[in-house]
Amino acid sequence: MSDRNAEYDFKWCPGCGDFGVKRALEWAMQTYSEETETPMADTVMVAGIGCSGNMVHLVEGEQPFGIHGIHGRTLPVAFGVKQARPQTNTIIVAGDGDFLSIGAEHIGPAAQRNVDMTCVIMDNGVYGLTKGQASPTTIFGTQTSSTPFGKLEAAVKPFEQYLAHGVSFIGSHYSSRPRDLAKLIGEAMNHKGFSIVHVQSPCTTYNDTFDLLKGNKKAGIAPLVYAIPEDHDPSDKEQAEKLARAPGVPLGVIYKEDRPTLEDRQAEVRVKARSRTPQEMLDTYAV
Amino acid sequence: MGTTDLVVRFAGEAGVVTSAESLAATAAQAGYHVQTYATFPSQILGGPVHTQVHISTSPTLSDGDDVDVLVAFSEDGFNNHKDSLVPDGVIIYNSGEFDPPGDSNSFGLPFDDIAKEVGNARASNMVVLGAIAPLANFPLEALKEYVTKRFTRGRPGDEQIVEANSLALDRGAEAAEKSGFHLAELDPPIRPDYEQIMISGNAAIALGAVQGGLDFYAGYPISPATTVLVWMEANLVGEDRFAYQVSSEIEAIGAIIGAGYNGRKSMTATAGPGVALMSEGLGFAWMAEIPCVVVDVQRGGPATGLPTKTEQSDLFACMYPAHGDVRMPVIAPGTVEECFYAGALAVNWAERYQGPVMLMSEMQQAERSQNIPKPDLSKVTAAGREVYKGDMNGYQRYEPDEMGPMPLPGGPGAYVANASEHDGIGDSTHLPIRHIRGTERRFGKLKLLNDGPHEIENPDAAIAVMPWGGSKGPVREAYLQLQEEGVDIGWLYSMTLHPLPEAISEQLNKKEIVIVPELNYQGQWSRLLRADGYRATSITQYTGLPFKVGFLVEEIKQAVAAHKGGKVLV
Structure with a gap:
């Protein structure tokens, strides 16, 4: 909502990967709204805390509803949003710290339930808003302000975690190709079930990985990103696991599984349930 | 000589809950007023437990201080509870299980053996209830009617079950008559001229909330709030209703905030440890102004504390659950009946001021069953958003x-x-x-x-008692006793602790001293009242058990005397 709110003064650093993710989200939300013929007001964007959390204030164009909540709790809040009005297009935006550290406990339940909502994770491998501490995806041995002797923990492997939890759609991309990213986010929104698009979104101030991701011929750096081979079958879990373990950053859909969502299961139960009025409930207690 | 009240305690392991529920249901059907009390260990099954039934010819206010009849299912039950008996009380023990050392006021019955003899091993409860009847002149016929009603379920074999249970009642009664023991005769019931329901505090809160328009519930199992979750999972079903067991209290508060934001009337219920986990979320709901209700069914604290005992020690935690400048609306019902209205009020308040509301109950009233006037739902409206x-x-x-x-x-x-x-x-x-x-x-x-239900009596007295939450009943009983004795004190009670109704604030301003009996060490409510500029002092108890009326009568008298003697109480 920044375009018409001069008072709001938060800024991402110049060159931040999140700008690309913002553009991709704007396109994806607009396309979703048009294709499904649902108003933008049916989209709720749930953000956590961190640089990524400001997405909800910064998206331009037609405005979705937004929640900028507390650290690590995007998924619980989004669960309530989605279940309250199932037609809500529920988008979670979070960083690697919010989603994979303090909020990691919520990935499992959301994935097991297969709640129909979409997460866009901006992974910059660092805590940027607090000025450069190690995050779950910071690689082993990296010196940061909170790891002056190098990080003592190995970086978590998000894709392996997502697969283990049973996330039914796992996409991977990076922030420098917003058009392609928008398409991937759109696919995730259209997926019936719990989807995560994990985006490498570098922090130009504390962890600039643009060269590593894109490669730099002059410096002799081979790119980390690569297109997922065309013969990859995302419905094959073994292939997905192999891809998840492989080095580099694949671009595209790693895994996609069609299975009933929580909403489907609830619809089944609802038929069996006998809904009673408060008066009928009260009468069961008559002396 | 007749008596208006009968208190029966069942102690041991298996069977004590069913026995108490059956006796309470029978007494209520017969026209008595009843209130049960149960305390469980935090165990999967069994373990030491006791239940109590207070039967009265007038509406009950407390669990009953002392026990007229103790039914000991086990030797531990006998030993742990025999001292709670009134001097002329009677103990019935399970002689099939143990033989206590010679005791003049007890007699044995082989509960299980008799049950087997009448052809239904599960009828041992009825042997016990049959034995209680002649001791206190409790109507055996009422018990038989109850048995017929309960076991006539339209299944094959119902008749045999009714017959065996009925026979078990007779055999128990015969044995008790032979024992030669007699208690004071319980006066005949004065049947209420209004419709009644028999319900527990937790079920009453749940039902009240649904009447208030609640349509979204998320919860996580925790004693003693689990029964609210279970109730919701069974009842908040069908179109546009949602109840779900989530993965933690942190997820529960997040979910009800998300649902409140997206148009639902949402609630969760928990106990102290859960309130602690919801702290940040509650601050968020306050900050972003999202309607939602958090029920805290208090147990003993801090930390894991006493999961299955009663206490009123979460008041600070509920009124100021979050960091930063917050002060939550707090509703604390004092009876099972009030639990129903509090459930509806909490949901309505959340809508009206667009924010989180705390509803505080406590273990002893959450788990107890009581017959109360049937609420007239046409008078309980749901606030729209x-x-x-x-x-x-x-x-x-x-x-x-x-x-x-x-x-x-x-x-x-x-x-x-x-x-x-x-x-x-x-x-x-x-x-x-x-x-x-x-x-x-x-x-x-x-x-x-500003519309919290409240009570003011004897408004001109310089001193008042002011209980909060579930201590209301025993304090009320003590207050009435002190009135009879001519002690000049007033009565103040507010179901809402924050904000206080104006009439209560005015009264508080006028009092020389307000005496607050409460179940915590620090005297949390009187501290909060003092912080708001009122003169208040507490009578505290931190045993994990509810107040006894006799204790309160003495303590209140002492507090009044100390105040009159010039001793500064605050």
């Missing part, structure tokens, strides 16, 4: 100093519900003027919650 229906964009939900309608996703007025300080549309801001106006707006809305 004031929804924004204006222009599509640009609505400043948080801009006015006075609260306005809430936009809902799907409709006009897109905004951000922000946990950070925010401007009118919900974008983050650090401007001093925004924080000043935001803070004042959030506190200012509380004045909308």
Whole structure:
């Protein structure tokens, strides 16, 4: 909502990967709204805390509803949003710290339930808003302000975690190709079930990985990103696991599984349930 | 000589819950007023446990201080509870299990052997209830009617089951008559001329909330709030209703905030440890002004504390659950009947002031069954949400100093519900003027919650007792006794602890001293009253058990005497 709110003064650093993710989200939300013929007001964007959390204030164009909540709790809040009005297009935006550290406990339940909502994770491998501490995806041995002797923990492997939890759609991309990213986010929104698009979104101030991701011929750096081979079958879990373990950053859909969502299961139960009025409930207690 | 009250305690392991429930249900059907009390260990099954039934010819206020009949299912039950007996009370023990050392006021019955003899091993409870009847002149016929009603379920074999249970009642009664023991005869019931229900405090809160329009519940199992979750999973079903067991209390508070934001009337129920985990979420709901209800069924604390015992030690935690400048609306019902109305009021308050509401109950009233007047639902209305229906964009939900309608996703007025300080549309801001106006707006809305049910008696007395929450019953009984004895004290009671109704504040201002009996060490309510400028002192107890009336009578007398003697109590 920044375009018409001069008072709001938060800024991402110049060159931040999140700008690309913002553009991709704007396109994806607009396309979703048009294709499904649902108003933008049916989209709720749930953000956590961190640089990524400001997405909800910064998206331009037609405005979705937004929640900028507390650290690590995007998924619980989004669960309530989605279940309250199932037609809500529920988008979670979070960083690697919010989603994979303090909020990691919520990935499992959301994935097991297969709640129909979409997460866009901006992974910059660092805590940027607090000025450069190690995050779950910071690689082993990296010196940061909170790891002056190098990080003592190995970086978590998000894709392996997502697969283990049973996330039914796992996409991977990076922030420098917003058009392609928008398409991937759109696919995730259209997926019936719990989807995560994990985006490498570098922090130009504390962890600039643009060269590593894109490669730099002059410096002799081979790119980390690569297109997922065309013969990859995302419905094959073994292939997905192999891809998840492989080095580099694949671009595209790693895994996609069609299975009933929580909403489907609830619809089944609802038929069996006998809904009673408060008066009928009260009468069961008559002396 | 007749008596108006009978207190029966069942102690041991298996069977004590069924026995108490059966006796209570029978007594209520016969026209008596009843109230049960149960205490369980935090165990999967069994373990030492006792239940108590207080039967009276007038509405019951407490569990009953002393026990007229103790039914000991086990030797531990016998030893742990025999001292609670009144001097002329009787102990019935399970002689099939153990033989206590010679005791003049007890007699043995082989509960299980008799049950087997009558052809139904599960009828041992009825042997026990049959034995209680002649001791106190409790109507055996009422028990038989109960048995017929309970076991006539339209299944094959019902008749045999009814017959065996009926026979078990007879055999128990015969044995008791042979024992030669007699208690004072219980007066015949004075049947209430109004419709009644028999319900527990937790079920009453749940039902009240649904009547208040609740349609979204998320919870996580925790004693003694689990029964609310179980109730919701069974009842809050069907179209546009949602109940779900989530993965933690942190997820529960998040989910009800998300649902409240997206148009639902939402609630969770927990106990102290859960309130602690919900702390940050509650601050978020306060900050972003999202309607939702958190029920705290208190148990002993701190930390894991006493999971299955009763205490009123979460008041600080519920009134100030979050960091930063917050003070939550707090509703604390004092009876099972009030639990129903509190459930509805909490949901309505959350809508009316657009924010989180705390509803405090406690273990002893959560788990107890009581017959109460059947609520007239036509008099309990559900507040609708004031929804924004204006222009599509640009609505400043948080801009006015006075609260306005809430936009809902799907409709006009897109905004951000922000946990950070925010401007009118919900974008983050650090401007001093925004924080000043935001803070004042959030506190200012509380004045909308001015309709808390309250009671004022003997308003001119210089000293008043003022219980809160579930201590209301025993304190009321003590108060009535002190009135009879001519002690000049007033009665103040408010079901809402924050904000207080104006009439209560006025009374508090006038009192020389207000005496607050409460089940915690620090005297939490009187401390809060003193912080607000009132003169208050506490009578405290921190045993994990409810107050006894006799204890309160003495303590209140002492407090009154100390005050009159010039001893400063605060």
